[in-house]
Amino acid sequence: MANYSANQFKNGLKIMLDGDPCTMTDVEFVKPGKGQAFTRVKMRNLISGRTWEKTFKSNESAEGADVMDRDMEYLYCDGEWWHFMEPATFEQFAADKSAVGDAHQWLKEQDRSMITLWNGNPIAVTPPNFVELTVTETDPGVKGDTAQGGSKPATLSTGAVVRVPLFIEEGDVLKIDTRTGGYVSRA
Amino acid sequence: MKAQDWRPSASIENLRRRAQILAAIRDFFAARNVLEVETPTLSHRAVSDPFIDSIEAVYAPFPGGPVQPLYLQSSPEYAMKRLLAAGSGAIYQLGRAYRNGESGGRHNPEFTMLEWYRPDFDDAALMDEVEALVCGVLGLSSIRRVTYRALFQEQLGLDPLKAPLSQLKACARASLDVAMEDEDRDSWLNLLMSHLIEPALAGQGAVFVHEFPASQAALARLRPGEDGTPVAARFELFIQGMELANGYHELTDAAEQAHRLEADQSSRASLGLPQRPLEDRLVSALQQGLPDCAGVALGVDRLVMLALQTTSISDVIAFPFDRA
Secondary structure, three states: EEEEEEEEOOOOEEEEEEEEEEEEEEEEEOOOOOOOOOEEEEEOOOOOOOOEEEEEEOOOOOEEEEEEEEEEEEEEOOEEEEEEEEOOOOEEEEEEEHHHHHHHOOOOOOOEEEEEEEEEEEEEEEEOOEEEEEEEEEOOOOOOOOOOOOEEEEEEOOOOOEEEEEEOOOOOOEEEEEEOOOEEEEE | OOOOEEEEOOOOHHHHHHHHHHHHHHHHHHHHHOOOOOOOOEEEEOOOOOOOOEEEEOOOOOOOOOOEEEEOOOOOOHHHHHHOOOOOOOEEEEEEEEEOOEOOEEEOOOEEEEEEEEEEHHHHHHHHHHHHHHHHHHHHOOEOOOOOOHHHHHHHOOOOOOOHHHHHHHHHHHHHHEEEOOOHHHHHHHHHHHHHHHHHHHHHHHEEEEEEEEHOOOOOOEEEOOOOOHHHHHHEEEEOOEEEEEEEEEEOOOHHHHHHHHHHHHHHHHHOOOOOOOOHHHHHHHHHHHOOOEEEEEHHHHHHHHHHOOOOOHOOOOOOHHHO
């Protein structure tokens, strides 16, 4: 992989640090009027998820990481691995629990997710911002109470449990925001 | 090109406020009988400072003819000192300066700099004048002054002039993830200043930091500090943690000036930076005699940012670098 010098750093650049691929989430140029310039970077370790700030001198460099994001279709889970397919090439990839993380509760067969590959192996799974999932279990709906507050838990087809309004019934299809895990509306 | 790139990044209202501030600056100096001057932004000579990179331009006497490198000026300092040596008296310039690679939330490679020189002023008298201008624009009542040394002692509990290098490194590494292996004290002091002290100044309004370490004198003269340790007659103004102005009781010694230019050139060589023509005309001007004076450069875009309470330089310039 290419080496990048600190003055080429930018948001989204992936580099290797201590053996782990890391992404830059915020790059700030710190340049006093006189004297040495620095580049202060908010980093996220793509394996552990740890975020922290690191400072580079402007003449320092870092090795690029072979990391890419690809849109893939979710196929199935065999209990240990989550299987995805690149729709254009039919190439399949298997992601383990640590790569899938919390995303597992939003994965529905045939939905597209973004898979982050490092040296060709999945290390992270980012579901679409919104998914539509069917309610498999919830207390009976309360008719006529569409505007009032109040909520109840509902279990979705993927096993996720979300808070929903009282009028929701089993079999309803709901739109969920995967970033917050919150109910948005009936689909 | 994005569809909206033709638009200015600053609102028209912000540009109107900016114009009012520029007018107020000119009024301020007119009332004090300081002469407005304009000097070249395109020069045969380049700044010597190893940490400032000039933008190169090429001149050709006719298209396709032999080219000659020229340099967009990173500050009007050299040319303005030549005017002072020629007897201009008090002068100011409100114009563009250029610095390669400097692009970010508070930096644009092309920016507006206000620079002025006052014969018979020292750094303390010039701080008074900077205070009068800035307080007028920003509606402040006064600006606190603290020495570089006292500030480090207050914020980090170390003496920046006397502490061993190992203590500077330990202090930085205790709170920062920094890979730097550098044996230069000033690199570490600059790191502590920019990463720990400036953020701490963010909550303190406007602060003049003065009496810098002698090793960071740039073009300021040296004088003994409180306990006799030499310090630079240099000050910087920080407002909400942002560096706004840098001033000196100016060096007038031609031999010392020539020596500092050469020292910068050799440190450029050791850092693998381009060697560019030194401003020997400045040395000649100092030989002729620069009057005893103090000078300061102030970032006008940042002053407007503070007046408009924005943290992004693109809010106060019509077309920043990426839309220029």
